Amino acid sequence: MARIGIIGSEGRMGQAIAEVLAGGEHALAGGVDRGGDVTALAAKADALVDFSSPSALAANLSAARAAGIPVLVGTTGLEGDHHGALDEAATQIPVLQTGNTSLGVTLLAALVKKAAAALGPDWDVEVLEMHHRMKVDAPSGTALLLGEAAAAGREIDLAANIESGRGHDFGGHTGQRSEGAIGFAALRGGTVAGEHSVILAGEQERIVLSHSAENRAIFARGAVRGAAWLIGREAGRYTMNDVLGL
Ligand SMILES: NC(=O)C1=CN([C@@H]2O[C@H](COP(=O)(O)OP(=O)(O)OC[C@H]3O[C@@H](n4cnc5c(N)ncnc54)[C@H](OP(=O)(O)O)[C@@H]3O)[C@@H](O)[C@H]2O)C=CC1
Numbered sequence: 001m002a003r004i005g006i007i008g009s010e011g012r013m014g015q016a017i018a019e020v021l022a023g024g025e026h027a028l029a030g031g032v033d034r035g036g037d038v039t040a041l042a043a044k045a046d047a048l049v050d051f052s053s054p055s056a057l058a059a060n061l062s063a064a065r066a067a068g069i070p071v072l073v074g075t076t077g078l079e080g081d082h083h084g085a086l087d088e089a090a091t092q093i094p095v096l097q098t099g100n101t102s103l104g105v106t107l108l109a110a111l112v113k114k115a116a117a118a119l120g121p122d123w124d125v126e127v128l129e130m131h132h133r134m135k136v137d138a139p140s141g142t143a144l145l146l147g148e149a150a151a152a153g154r155e156i157d158l159a160a161n162i163e164s165g166r167g168h169d170f171g172g173h174t175g176q177r178s179e180g181a182i183g184f185a186a187l188r189g190g191t192v193a194g195e196h197s198v199i200l201a202g203e204q205e206r207i208v209l210s211h212s213a214e215n216r217a218i219f220a221r222g223a224v225r226g227a228a229w230l231i232g233r234e235a236g237r238y239t240m241n242d243v244l245g246l
């Protein structure tokens, strides 16, 4: 039995993770939110899960390092310096950061990579996502993860090939699609837990690979499984593929 500490415990994901812990084999070590003492939480936990805010990441990583325990970071909207901090922390403790902890999306990313590699650059790739009205970052972490998978399949750099926000300024004339681009579109509304589609559009045919999250329990179960799996591992950066043996 592992003791899991939740950062962002009063949030939507924090509450979903606490529910999974209440009905499962691992225990809740405690939780913190904005202004809480993450160092004290880390001292009584075997692993931390962080579903809070990018601005909290540095303090959360410091607390995990000081306690010598692993951390699974599910927070999205991370930028380059956040990934630098994750790499740095991973020299000392096991770290897993992912935009989506579900089994379904982890498998979907593997399928997208395979499809993009097999179809080649003549097939245009567009990533479409929809989430609830409260979501603050776009594109979603999952959309970026799927875009990375397509880019890896094509052996190109995602950052250099992103095309997003077409028409968002209502300018009207956006120009043609850039050759080889990986496009992103984000919709927000209602209570949608998470919808993602990767559209591969070729000449006269189209493949759509999709995932629908019916509720947050799928992310919460993956987060608990991932955090427990990290305990006792060597320092380093891990992925959900490692956890699931994919
Ligand atoms: N990887 C995955 O599988 C998934 C990732 N996510 C991501 O997880 C994150 C949280 O999502 P969600 O639960 O819906 O968001 P919520 O806004 O519901 O919850 C975030 C929680 O974090 C707290 N928080 C904010 N700042 C800090 C801080 N500095 N230190 C500690 N706690 C803080 C908030 O407190 P307060 O209200 O006081 O600000 C709130 O309780 C998002 O980035 C989301 O995209 C979501 C689902 C799945």
Ligand SMILES: O=C(O)C1=N[C@H](C(=O)O)C[C@H](O)C1
Pocket: 076, 099, 100, 131, 135, 139, 140, 141, 142, 143, 193, 194, 195
């Ligand atoms: O904020 C959310 O709700 C979600 N965030 C993650 C993301 O950004 O992809 C995962 C999931 O789609 C729900």
